[in-house]
Amino acid sequence: MKRYVVLGASAAGISGADMLRKLDKEAEILLISEETEIYSKCIMHYYMSGDKTKEQISFINKTFLKDNRICWKKGKRAVKINCTEKKVFLEDGEGVSYDKLLIATGSRGYLPPVKGLDNAENVCAFHTLGDCEIVLKKACTARNIVILGAGLVGVDAAYGLLHLKKRITMLDVNSHMMAVQLDQRAADIYEKEFDKRGVHQIYNTGIKEALKDDDGRIRELILTDGKTLPCDLLIIAAGTRANTELLEQTDLKRDQYGLLINEYSQTSDRSVYGAGDITGKNMVWPSAAKEAMTAAYHMTGTKFPMTDFFKGKATIHTFNIPTMAYGLPKAPDDSYTVEIKEKENGSYQKVIHKEGKIFGMILQGDLYFAGILNQLISTKADIRKLDKPVLELEYGDLIGSSREVGHI
Ligand SMILES: Cc1cc2nc3c(=O)[nH]c(=O)nc-3n(C[C@H](O)[C@H](O)[C@H](O)COP(=O)(O)OP(=O)(O)OC[C@H]3O[C@@H](n4cnc5c(N)ncnc54)[C@H](O)[C@@H]3O)c2cc1C
Known part of the structure; x- marks a missing residue:
């Protein structure tokens, strides 16, 4: 029986394991993580504030692993990968063989090189x-x-x-x-x-x-x-840095940020995939999940390339004030067009574009416009072909002109 091994049990690891099971009903899926909890970092502060319990910051239901026949080795740190033997070695000496491996070991906080910060207990x-x-x-x-x-x-x-x-x-x-x-x-x-x-x-x-x-x-x-x-x-x-120690004794290609993957989330080794913060790029939850799902498709034999739709997209809900931001928050120079709309109720909308392409948006308060902007961004619409300012668009404008709106 084929064995998929997934290293890491967070956004990327869980999304990858979930999709692997959807696509391959028979294979053995082994999930390995250093941590002993599965939780969302995006809402971890609600645990700290006492608003939510540990169970409430989990993003899987209680029977997820059992229902999907995913075997979870928790509290196990992977310390070495031998790509030739197709084996992962754990801290306790155990060697785990794989047919395909997904590395989703994420990132950690970065300690800036400031005098006096190292080795301080507080x-x-x-x-x-x-x-x-x-x-x-x-x-x-x-x-x-x-x-x-x-x-x-x-x-x-x-x-x-x-x-x-x-x-x-x-x-x-x-x-x-x-x-x-x-x-x-x-x-x-x-x-x-x-x-x-x-x-x-x-x-x-x-x-x-x-x-x-x-x-x-x-x-x-x-x-x-x-x-x-x-x-x-x-x-x-x-700041955040990819957890690349595990890659050090391998030939897996890296750049200055982290593990290198292609549009199918495949690394330089055909049997090894990577997803999420381990790549050191697009370090947000939706990207991690999407890269892992893309990997799962390729691991099970389907080509389903990834687009960078989620790159740099963030949603913020602090103090129940909703904001959605994508790409650049400010225009780098005067060659960009900036559209701004502010309403009396405090809602704020801003779009930055150049040569028909959207480079940034901020929506605050009222997020109803997110659907239109998401559609423009995900379809890579050339907004020069729309005859209105972006912030004046309505859904009807997109439908009516869909054939004329080109892709860049
Ligand atoms: C405080 C905080 C708030 C955030 N808020 C947001 C937000 O609001 N929106 C958003 O989009 N993103 C947010 N992010 C970023 C988002 O959480 C990450 O992009 C996402 O968690 C990345 O998922 P990942 O699976 O790649 O890695 P991680 O979440 O880092 O998980 C790594 C997994 O690998 C395991 N692991 C690590 N090393 C090993 C090893 N050697 N052997 C075995 N297992 C190992 C860990 O135990 C863990 O299970 C936030 C991050 C933080 C820290």
């Missing part, structure tokens, strides 16, 4: 459920919590800690919150909500050095503007 990541438990425990006794990074991860960490009523400061080298996804106008509303809840925010500033006490614990941060900040818990949310 520096934590916020990337896994395990990190979440550690942060919660340490936060209970901390007085001054600093979160380095006000991107999606930093914002989640801050939200998750609000209920502890501690002094929280968010630091970011960018000029505003979630700067990769949002412009200042869209970020404003979230910054104000955090402000109202007492979260201090410092932008355009990073950490120059962390000063430690005699026990090796950070007690104060020297910032890049020369000011100092008291700190007895530092949460690092300043």
Whole structure:
């Protein structure tokens, strides 16, 4: 019987295993993960805030593995892959053979090379459920919590800690919150909500050095503007890196970001596939799931190439304020056209395009326009062929002109 081995049990691993079973009813599917829980990182902050239990942040139902005859080896770290022998080796020495392998071992938080940050007991990541438990425990006794990074991860960490009523400061080298996804106008509303809840925010500033006490614990941060900040818990949310250690002794091709895959999620070895954050690109949940499903198709013998529809797409619901962002938050130069629409109810719409192609969009508050924009983006429509500004379009305009709308 054919054996598919899937390394990693998160967005990519679970989506891949699920699709493998849909496409191959007979094969053996073996899922291996270092962690012992299956949960969504996107809603992990609700566990930290006490709004949800561990069970409620799971994204599979209780019988998923049994129903799909997926054997899960949990709490097992893979340490080596031998592509010639088609074997994965686990930390406890066990060797697991595969016919086809899907590597979906994801990513981890990045510790910036700042003097004093390494080996400090009160520096934590916020990337896994395990990190979440550690942060919660340490936060209970901390007085001054600093979160380095006000991107999606930093914002989640801050939200998750609000209920502890501690002094929280968010630091970011960018000029505003979630700067990769949002412009200042869209970020404003979230910054104000955090402000109202007492979260201090410092932008355009990073950490120059962390000063430690005699026990090796950070007690104060020297910032890049020369000011100092008291700190007895530092949460690092300043970037993500692919978990590439496992690939090091293999010939699997990599680039500076992570594992290289083609449009079928296949690596440089014909029996090995990759999906999700391990590639170091498009590090968002929908991309991980889609790459894994694409891999499953190819692993079971169907060619179903992937499009980059989800690249850079983010949805934000912090404080129940919905925002959807795609691509560039700001026009890089004057050669781009920027359309903006603001309504009295606070809703905000922005589209950035050039030569008929959409490069970025932000929808905040009212998301009804998302369907139209998604359609334009996914069909790669040439918007020059539509005779209205993008933000004036209605569904009827797309249907009526579908044959005239070209693809680029
Ligand atoms: C706090 C936070 C909030 C986020 N919010 C959003 C959001 O709102 N929207 C969005 O689209 N994306 C969000 N993301 C990003 C999204 O969660 C990731 O893109 C997605 O989880 C990637 O899935 P993955 O399966 O590739 O890897 P991961 O989720 O990193 O999972 C990796 C899996 O591999 C296992 N593993 C790792 N190493 C080994 C090994 N050596 N052996 C065996 N198993 C191993 C792990 O145990 C885990 O099961 C967020 C991320 C974080 C950290």
